[in-house]
Amino acid sequence: MNDIFNFIGSLFGYxxxxxxxxxxxxxxxxxxxTVVLRIIQFPMQIKSQKxxxxxxxxxxxxxxxxEKYGRDKAKASEEMSKLYEKENVDPMSGCLTTLxxxxxxxxxxxxxxxxxxxxxxxxxxxxxxxxxxxxxxxxIGGNINExxxxxxxxxxxxxxxxxxxxxxxxxxxxxxxxxxxxxxxxMNLLDAPNLHGVSSVYILIPVLCFVSSFGTSFISMRMNGTxxxxxxxxxxxxxxxxxxxxxxxAYTVPSAMGLYWIYSSIIGFVSTIILHKFYNxxxxxxxxxxxxxxxxxxxxxxxxxxxxxxxxxxxxxxxxKKKKKK
Numbered sequence: 001m002n003d004i005f006n007f008i009g010s011l012f013g014y015x016x017x018x019x020x021x022x023x024x025x026x027x028x029x030x031x032x033x034t035v036v037l038r039i040i041q042f043p044m045q046i047k048s049q050k051x052x053x054x055x056x057x058x059x060x061x062x063x064x065x066x067e068k069y070g071r072d073k074a075k076a077s078e079e080m081s082k083l084y085e086k087e088n089v090d091p092m093s094g095c096l097t098t099l100x101x102x103x104x105x106x107x108x109x110x111x112x113x114x115x116x117x118x119x120x121x122x123x124x125x126x127x128x129x130x131x132x133x134x135x136x137x138x139x140i141g142g143n144i145n146e147x148x149x150x151x152x153x154x155x156x157x158x159x160x161x162x163x164x165x166x167x168x169x170x171x172x173x174x175x176x177x178x179x180x181x182x183x184x185x186x187m188n189l190l191d192a193p194n195l196h197g198v199s200s201v202y203i204l205i206p207v208l209c210f211v212s213s214f215g216t217s218f219i220s221m222r223m224n225g226t227x228x229x230x231x232x233x234x235x236x237x238x239x240x241x242x243x244x245x246x247x248x249x250a251y252t253v254p255s256a257m258g259l260y261w262i263y264s265s266i267i268g269f270v271s272t273i274i275l276h277k278f279y280n281x282x283x284x285x286x287x288x289x290x291x292x293x294x295x296x297x298x299x300x301x302x303x304x305x306x307x308x309x310x311x312x313x314x315x316x317x318x319x320x321k322k323k324k325k326k
Contacts, residue, residue, distance in 0.1 A: 002110075006118070009110025012037075013119035016111055020119075020181060027184040030256060034263040037104060038271065044100060045271055058083060105261070112256045115190075116150045120178060122171050127153070129166040151190045151254060154179045182256070189256040205258035206250040212265035214243035220272045 015036060020029035061083055069076035111118050116127045131149045134156060135141045144152050157164075157179045161172065182189045186201060193202035246265075250258030 005106045005110045006114070008104075008107030009114065009118045010121070012107050012111040013115075013121060017119050017121075020178065024177065024181050026178075026181045026189055026256060027259060029181075030189075030260050031263050034260055034267060037108075038264065038267045041101065041104070042271060045268070046275060101264070105264075108260055109253065109257055112254055112260070113148060114150050115154060115178065116175070120171075120174050122167070122174070126166045126171065130164050133163065133166075134160065148192075148254065154182075155188070155190055184255075184259070187255055189259060190254050192254055193251050193258070202255060203251075205255050205262070206247040209250040209258050209261050209265075210243050210247035212262050212269075213246040216265045216269040216272070217242065220269065220276075 012033075016029060016033045019032040019036075020026060023029055023032070062080065065076055065079045065083065069079060116122045117124050127150060130153055131144075134149075134153055135144050137160070140156055140159075154175065157175055161176065164172070167175065187205075191202065193200070193205050196202045246261050250261060
């Protein structure tokens with residue numbers, strides 16, 4: 001699984017490096033990077049919003065089925081399935097569209113975790129040689145985190161760059177440019193907040209992750225008229241766990257990851273407002289009713305046409321018989 005995420009991280013790395021190359025600031029590059037990823041996810045978000053609106057539209061019929069077959073769970077489940085099939089609604093699509101962003105998030109994590117090999121796409125053997133040199137240093141070597149070795153290498157790059165003969169001049173130029181663009185409000189975005197403690201400015205990253213994730217989910221559900229107690233299965237669990245999970249992850253991983261999550265939540269919330277305007281339960285119900293009426297009118301028109309054709313044929317046949325009699 002790590003190989004899959006690492007591969008996705010490598011693909012994302014081209015996009016992130018392109019954004020960084022344009023603005024020379026990692027915080028802004030992450031923002032541009034997030035916007036592009038959100039655009040890619042937008043069709044899935046449209047499908048999710050449509051499905052949520054459809055579920056809201058079907059709530060009355062769902063309640064009727066539950067009341068009618070309350071004691072017969074199997075029959076109620078069967079009738080629910082028939083209802084979903086008739087209305088072309090997938091009750092599990094909400095879970096899928098919630099899990100896909102998490103899958104993409106892991107790809108982003110591997111992009112940020114291995115900035116030299118996945119974002120700058122520097123030869124892995126050269127990076128390993130540089131890491132071996134860094135770990136062998138008397139003082140610095142003891143502070144190297146095996147998991148975030150590439151990040152540590154960037155952090156110490158200005159101190160050891162004269163001795164890194166394993167990199168080409170082009171690689172050295174890319175690394176130096178990259179290493180100088182990670183500061184935001186005095187924070188090094190390559191540092192994890194847990195390295196600085198809860199009393200540092202870094203704590204803002206996990207706090208904002210929690211607020212943005214919880215606030216976005218809560219307001220989005222209120223906009224759609226959905227109550228938490230009415231949710232079932234994974235949707236309810238995700239609503240409760242996602243904000244806490246985002247805060248915990250943001251506290252333990254490089255701050256750039258938390259920044260991505262904050263950007264993603266805010267941009268996702270804006271897109272949710274836009275989608276709700278066009279795909280809310282009321283408009284979807286009105287659209288479905290208009291389609292139903294149009295279908296009925298079309299069927300009635302077809303029946304009238306058949307009747308006119310039959311009547312015309314019968315009339316012509318009668319006229320022909322009268323002529324023959326004469």
